[in-house]
Amino acid sequence: MPDRAFALRAGRHLGPTVVAAVILLGYAFTNPGTTDLALGVNIGVAAIAAVGLTLTIGGAGQLALGQAGFMAIGAYGTSYLMLDREMAFLPALFLGVVLALVVGVLVGYIALRLHGHYLAMATLAVGTGIHAFLMLPGPLGGANGYAPIPFPEIFGYKLLDPRDQYLLVAVTLVLVLLGSRWLLAARMGRELAALRDDEVAARAVGVNITARKVQIFAISAAIGALAGGVNAPLQTAIDPSLFSTAISIQLFVMVILGGLGNIYGAVFGAALVTWLIAEVPGSGSWALTVLGVVVVVFMAVLPDGLSGVARIGRALLARVARRGPGSGATITEVSK
Amino acid sequence: MRAAMRRHAAIAVMTALAVTVTACGSSDSDTSDGSGDTYTIGVVNSTTGALGAVGQQEAKGMQLAVEEINAAGGVKGRKLKLEEVDDQGSVNLTTAGFKKLATETKVPIVLGPGISANAKAVAPLADQYGVTQILLVAQPEVANGTKHVFEVPLPGKANSEAMVNYAKEQGAKSAAIIWANNPYGQAGNTDVTNAAKAAGIDIVNSEGFDPGKFDFTAQAGKAAAADPDAIFLYGAGGSSDALVLKNVAATGYEGLIIGDLAYSSDFIPETAGGNAADKVVSLTAVDYGNPDEKTKKFLDAYKAKFGEAPSVLSTYAYVSVQLTAAAIEKAPEYTGEELSKAIESLNFESIVGKLAYTPEWRGGPNADAFKPVTFKNGEYAVPNQG
Numbered sequence: 007m008p009d010r011a012f013a014l015r016a017g018r019h020l021g022p023t024v025v026a027a028v029i030l031l032g033y034a035f036t037n038p039g040t041t042d043l044a045l046g047v048n049i050g051v052a053a054i055a056a057v058g059l060t061l062t063i064g065g066a067g068q069l070a071l072g073q074a075g076f077m078a079i080g081a082y083g084t085s086y087l088m089l090d091r092e093m094a095f096l097p098a099l100f101l102g103v104v105l106a107l108v109v110g111v112l113v114g115y116i117a118l119r120l121h122g123h124y125l126a127m128a129t130l131a132v133g134t135g136i137h138a139f140l141m142l143p144g145p146l147g148g149a150n151g152y153a154p155i156p157f158p159e160i161f162g163y164k165l166l167d168p169r170d171q172y173l174l175v176a177v178t179l180v181l182v183l184l185g186s187r188w189l190l191a192a193r194m195g196r197e198l199a200a201l202r203d204d205e206v207a208a209r210a211v212g213v214n215i216t217a218r219k220v221q222i223f224a225i226s227a228a229i230g231a232l233a234g235g236v237n238a239p240l241q242t243a244i245d246p247s248l249f250s251t252a253i254s255i256q257l258f259v260m261v262i263l264g265g266l267g268n269i270y271g272a273v274f275g276a277a278l279v280t281w282l283i284a285e286v287p288g289s290g291s292w293a294l295t296v297l298g299v300v301v302v303v304f305m306a307v308l309p310d311g312l313s314g315v316a317r318i319g320r321a322l323l324a325r326v327a328r329r330g331p332g333s334g335a336t337i338t339e340v341s342k
Numbered sequence: 343m344r345a346a347m348r349r350h351a352a353i354a355v356m357t358a359l360a361v362t363v364t365a366c367g368s369s370d371s372d373t374s375d376g377s378g379d380t381y382t383i384g385v386v387n388s389t390t391g392a393l394g395a396v397g398q399q400e401a402k403g404m405q406l407a408v409e410e411i412n413a414a415g416g417v418k419g420r421k422l423k424l425e426e427v428d429d430q431g432s433v434n435l436t437t438a439g440f441k442k443l444a445t446e447t448k449v450p451i452v453l454g455p456g457i458s459a460n461a462k463a464v465a466p467l468a469d470q471y472g473v474t475q476i477l478l479v480a481q482p483e484v485a486n487g488t489k490h491v492f493e494v495p496l497p498g499k500a501n502s503e504a505m506v507n508y509a510k511e512q513g514a515k516s517a518a519i520i521w522a523n524n525p526y527g528q529a530g531n532t533d534v535t536n537a538a539k540a541a542g543i544d545i546v547n548s549e550g551f552d553p554g555k556f557d558f559t560a561q562a563g564k565a566a567a568a569d570p571d572a573i574f575l576y577g578a579g580g581s582s583d584a585l586v587l588k589n590v591a592a593t594g595y596e597g598l599i600i601g602d603l604a605y606s607s608d609f610i611p612e613t614a615g616g617n618a619a620d621k622v623v624s625l626t627a628v629d630y631g632n633p634d635e636k637t638k639k640f641l642d643a644y645k646a647k648f649g650e651a652p653s654v655l656s657t658y659a660y661v662s663v664q665l666t667a668a669a670i671e672k673a674p675e676y677t678g679e680e681l682s683k684a685i686e687s688l689n690f691e692s693i694v695g696k697l698a699y700t701p702e703w704r705g706g707p708n709a710d711a712f713k714p715v716t717f718k719n720g721e722y723a724v725p726n727q728g
Contacts, residue, residue: 039445040441040442040444040445041438041445044441044442045438047438048434048438051434141523143531147459148525149458149524149525149527149528150459150529151433151458151462152459153459153484154462154466157466166470168441237434240437241433241434241437241463242437242462242466242467243433243459243460243462244459245433245459245460245525247391247392247432247433247459248432248434283430284435293430
């Protein structure tokens with residue numbers, strides 16, 4: 007029985023991500039066009055950052071609005087180490103993520119004393135501060151941007167081909183989904199859920215609020231930095247506009263559209279928002295207008311976000327099943 | 343537990359399907375761009391977003407050029423057609439848009455973008471995909487060393503040198519600078535400061551301004567209080583430039599006010615006020631004050647079509663289409679390789695100067711191509727050189 011229970015737990019944790027991995031990675035081998043792969047990269051990068059944000063907002067109930075700032079730390083950190091220090095991609099990415107982790111710890115400590123709107127404003131200020139810092143003229147290029155960042159090279163293989171670039175992002179997204187799913191299902195995830203639902207009660211039952219808040223902010227920041235750090239060398243140039251307050255708000259919208267606390271929903275949200283912005287005909291202004299309407303409609307019709315679609319579908323199926331005469335269950339019994 | 347498994351599996355499948363479906367929104371098609379009765383030219387531009395004004399001006403210039411060329415019979419008997427992608431000022435969308443044009447629309451030449459970071463992001467792609475690219479940024483270092491990338495704008499550094507040279511000719515020994523805190527203005531600040539140092543002009547004050555604001559009395563006051571012989575203004579290409587000029591004039595400053603090419607925009611007199619506009623001398627790529635025949639024809643046509651004078655950005659975009667048309671005319675085939683060779687061999691005489699490219703130099707004309715322009719009673723005028 008313990009083996010079966012373990013298998014069930016492992017399946018519950020791994021199953022959805024494995025399915026997602028098969029489809030995400032398999033897509034690269036269905037002969038997609040370069041344009042599709044480029045859009046896939048943009049969706050994947052946004053999805054990674056949105057999943058990280060979901061852990062903070064949905065997992066722990068901490069309203070954080072500065073995720074683009076952490077993406078910037080990862081992007082600029084990785085790029086600076088690759089371009090100015092001629093470091094290889096993977097170590098540069100690792101150090102960029104570690105830097106964001108450290109900043110995330112600091113923000114986590116700030117979060118200890120703040121709640122709700124005040125926390126939202128504080129994290130927004132952190133993101134805005136990072137953006138403002140990057141705008142300053144200096145070795146990071148200021149508003150002119152930072153380039154030319156070398157294409158990523160892994161174990162001597164340069165990722166020039168659009169499919170390779172897509173696969174890098176897809177693999178990173180799958181790993182992030184896997185880690186996040188494990189984290190939410192583990193003891194830490196349950197403690198975060200307790201913290202989200204009632205901080206006082208969570209403290210009363212022994213949850214270390216300080217540690218958990220700091221940890222989740224650090225992890226979220228690190229995942230955001232991972233998104234930025236993977237994307238920067240693929241684009242070969244970055245500038246502060248990629249990490250503005252507007253981008254932080256877009257990431258928040260992705261999390262909301264996906265359904266708070268659901269990491270797969272966040273991927274949905276990222277796909278929807280990124281696709282809208284890239285593909286709505288006319289121009290970018292129209293895309294944002296349409297996005298605004300979509301958000302309003304979602305809040306009215308699907309307050310649980312895209313992940314709520316699955317719940318509605320299951321409820322409908324259950325209703326249909328209840329109405330059926332005899333139902334499949336009886337037949338199953340007879341067949342036995 | 344099984345229910346939970348099913349629930350998460352369903353969500354995961356839907357997630358993956360969503361990504362797949364969205365990624366399948368468009369697929370590569372075998373669009374021909376050099377056959378039939380048209381030549382399709384790709385454009386990556388930022389017509390929306392924070393710097394949307396830049397792209398909108400460029401779009402107008404390109405539109406006019408295409409209309410004129412097509413009205414005159416096109417090129418080699420075929421019409422020109424622009425296939426435009428709006429990157430919204432985002433580097434991510436610039437690279438995606440370029441790849442779309444190169445692999446889906448299959449254009450052999452792309453014009454734009456006009457924003458620094460976006461241009462830097464696509465320059466390597468032009469060589470990778472064998473597509474000729476004409477950038478609308480004033481940073482030759484982005485295009486130099488590439489195989490297929492060229493620039494039309496006069497280098498920003500050359501604009502700065504022209505401003506400093508003008509100040510020196512007028513006898514300035516000290517100067518202050520007020521610059522827009524955006525890509526263009528930041529580069530201008532650095533270039534003007536370096537050029538002034540080389541010319542022996544002492545920079546006594548340097549102030550950045552946010553182009554999104556409306557009040558610049560603090561920056562203007564500090565610059566004027568330093569009592570320099572000249573104040574350099576490096577703008578953002580928007581109405582804030584005029585407001586900075588207005589604030590500087592309001593301090594009662596009596597020295598030279600020398601603006602970059604952004605200060606040759608036709609809205610300067612209206613927004614800054616006549617008195618302020620009359621005081622600024624802009625070193626600009628378009629000879630608004632004393633246009634030759636070709637330039638005058640362009641200025642008149644633009645005004646007739648859009649009801650305003652063309653900005654320098656519009657002019658660069660206009661020239662980029664003319665350069666493309668000349669390259670198509672000369673190239674034996676409509677391919678990136680042949681168009682690049684043709685552009686390099688053209689030595690194209692344009693209304694912003696001679697576009698002479700070599701394998702090493704891919705930037706626009708040099709500092710000599712800048713012309714001093716001012717305003718008198720709201721109209722363009724040649725400044726008093728005394």
